[in-house]
Amino acid sequence: MCKLETAIYAVFWHDILGRVDATSHALQDPKLDLNTAVAMLKSLECFVREKRDCFHVYEKKGREMSETRDYLQTRKRQRNVRLNPLDYGRSEEAALSQSEKFLVQNFLPAIDQFLSSLDQQLKAYEETSSLFGFLSKLESMNCDEIEAAAAKLVAEYKNDLDQTLGVELVQFTAFFTQFLEDEDDEKGRAHYLYKLLIDKKVVDTFPNVEIMLRMYLVLKVTNCSGELFFSKMKFIKNRLHTTMCHDRLSHLALMSIEYDILREIDFEKLIKNFAAARSLKVPGL
Structure with a gap:
């Protein structure tokens, strides 16, 4: 936290990830309405997009946290004139301050990349909502x-x-x-x-x-946590099951995650059919 760049990222991502975490919890609610899910993601996208114009605010907070006003000095490599002696058609680089360089090269690209990933998720929700969203307002x-x-x-x-x-x-x-x-x-x-x-x-x-x-x-509208799958995998694929195929591993992991639904299923008929198919008894003996 002694570096100004680190402090700026710390205060910036604290705000962003705090809203992302709260939104993710809402999206994981199985009772969440589809139209509400789309509205939640749109509001998150709007919140993050507005942060593109708040660099000066985070820079001020970063200076207070790091107790320094200076960015790390980066050494600028000089162009070898002998390798490229012709300067025709070249324009001189714009002189940017350290603050402006960090804004253009680090802060804005990070936000734009995040918005791009968020937009892909939002499009998937909007596609589903365009088909089934009317169910929540049929009576109107x-x-x-x-x-x-x-x-x-x-x-x-x-x-x-x-x-x-x-x-x-x-x-x-x-x-x-x-x-x-x-x-x-x-x-x-x-x-x-x-x-x-x-x-x-x-x-x-x-x-x-x-x-x-x-x-x-049956549509998977809510977000599913990937950590749950990996935590289950360590119980299923251990040192005694290292040669398990992918399909079997996926099916066992799903059964382990949805064990509450699995316990409500009656397998008696399935077991009887399997036993009859595998029976070695010869008819008439």
Whole structure:
């Protein structure tokens, strides 16, 4: 922290990573609405973009932290005139102060690289939101808007959804609005709509709506922490399992991470079918 450059980075990344951590926690909530996730990422992108004009603020804080006002002096290499004697067409380099050099060569590139990575993640969220985002505002949409949103979804998933999705959604919207007072606020809208279909036993009436909701609910909209996978790997792939193939390792890791769901699955029928297929008994003996 005795260097001014280090102090500037420390105060800058403290602000940025603090907001990134808070946003990441919100995105990991399984009950988070898709449109809210997009809004969260857009707000984070806006926050980081505004920091491009705040270099003087971080420079001032860095000088207070490091108790120095001077940047590290870098030795400028002189161009060998004998190797390149012709200066025709060359313009003299702009004379920049040490503060301006750090701004142009270090501070702004770091922010731009971060914004580029954040923009890639935001595009993935926006693509999903453009298809399924209307589910959170169905009751406020008119018939034409619902059918237009359904047509866009059918065009994307031609092999899974039928053209009748639009008219089904119009009727389904009128159906579920009668039960909105029973909705549990702690659950997401899509979870509530799917549960309503099952509880009221109207899946056969709205088959395409049921398929659409299942497609949406299995999408990995929330962020998944990579550290959890690596912490599980050390228990699965140890010195006794060094030759395990990639597919088997991935499947075992997923089963270990989602053990709570795995425990609720009934494997009795699967075990019986496996035992029957592997049975060595000869029929009639």
